[in-house]
Amino acid sequence: MTINIDLNLLPLFAAVAEESNFRAAADRLGVTRSAVSQGMRRLEDGLGVTLVTRTTRSVRLTEAGERLYATLSQPMADIGDALEGLAGEERPRGMLKLAVTSIAEEVLSGPFLVSFAEAHPEVTLDVTVTDEEFDIVAAGFDAGVRLGEVIEMDMIAVPVTGDQREAAVATPGYIAAHGAPAHPRDLVRHRCIGWRRATNVAPHRWEFVENGVAFDVAVDPYVTTNDLWLMLRMALSGGGITFATSDTFRPYLERGELVSLLEDFLPPFPGFFLYYPQRRNLAPKLRALVDHTRNWR
Numbered sequence: 001m002t003i004n005i006d007l008n009l010l011p012l013f014a015a016v017a018e019e020s021n022f023r024a025a026a027d028r029l030g031v032t033r034s035a036v037s038q039g040m041r042r043l044e045d046g047l048g049v050t051l052v053t054r055t056t057r058s059v060r061l062t063e064a065g066e067r068l069y070a071t072l073s074q075p076m077a078d079i080g081d082a083l084e085g086l087a088g089e090e091r092p093r094g095m096l097k098l099a100v101t102s103i104a105e106e107v108l109s110g111p112f113l114v115s116f117a118e119a120h121p122e123v124t125l126d127v128t129v130t131d132e133e134f135d136i137v138a139a140g141f142d143a144g145v146r147l148g149e150v151i152e153m154d155m156i157a158v159p160v161t162g163d164q165r166e167a168a169v170a171t172p173g174y175i176a177a178h179g180a181p182a183h184p185r186d187l188v189r190h191r192c193i194g195w196r197r198a199t200n201v202a203p204h205r206w207e208f209v210e211n212g213v214a215f216d217v218a219v220d221p222y223v224t225t226n227d228l229w230l231m232l233r234m235a236l237s238g239g240g241i242t243f244a245t246s247d248t249f250r251p252y253l254e255r256g257e258l259v260s261l262l263e264d265f266l267p268p269f270p271g272f273f274l275y276y277p278q279r280r281n282l283a284p285k286l287r288a289l290v291d292h293t294r295n296w297r
């Protein structure tokens with residue numbers, strides 16, 4: 001495959017790679033930030049691949065960008081071969097790094113990722129399950145999965161699920177011994193098993209709606225953890241009432257091992273989304289995941 005790009009754009013690309021910042025690269029080259037941005041776009045459009053991932057917060061090299069940068073110290077013939085290799089890359093392959101919230105049951109239950117891996121055997125998945133809030137681009141991830149309400153506005157978001165609901169649950173045995181709360185305010189008199197996403201933040205406040213007005217309850221849990229499955233196992237052992245998305249509890253509710261509480265105060269809300277930066281020249285591996293997500297529901 002023969003490519004036709006302006007090789008004068010390669011020093012611009014190298015500056016962006018080394019500075020990890022369009023403004024710093026522009027200052028180094030003595031041009032405007034707009035010139036750097038437009039030059040990168042011309043280079044990427046000429047190759048048909050994304051070389052850098054950028055958001056309003058950060059810039060980092062993609063896998064293709066790292067391969068190109070590694071070749072820039074080689075003879076010009078080798079650089080030409082590398083450019084042609086990038087331009088001709090159409091098969092999904094390489095490492096695909098995902099950051100997935102621990103409550104995204106649809107993604108973490110198995111079939112979603114297994115079916116993707118089977119369809120794309122040249123893609124290696126690296127999945128980090130985390131509830132920390134951070135810039136996925138700066139941290140080196142290709143995409144993430146979170147609830148739609150917490151995704152940054154400059155990201156592209158593709159729905160993985162429909163609407164979700166929170167659920168407060170306990171075992172029939174716990175309810176027989178302690179009664180069922182009739183209103184969320186009654187929770188303060190119950191043994192509650194709570195969640196926090198990180199050690200440096202307060203336990204999650206349980207959120208409800210009454211007559212269209214949202215409110216939350218600080219339940220003062222006697223056990224707090226960042227492990228969803230510990231919460232579930234303690235609830236199943238009769239340890240009290242716990243609170244998470246209903247998908248987490250569905251099989252246990254269907255079998256009668258857990259009972260759903262306070263349903264009238266827990267309306268649906270937007271569900272989980274796959275999110276990633278920008279839309280132009282997606283790497284084939286990420287494009288494949290986006291297509292898989294769109295076809296999943």
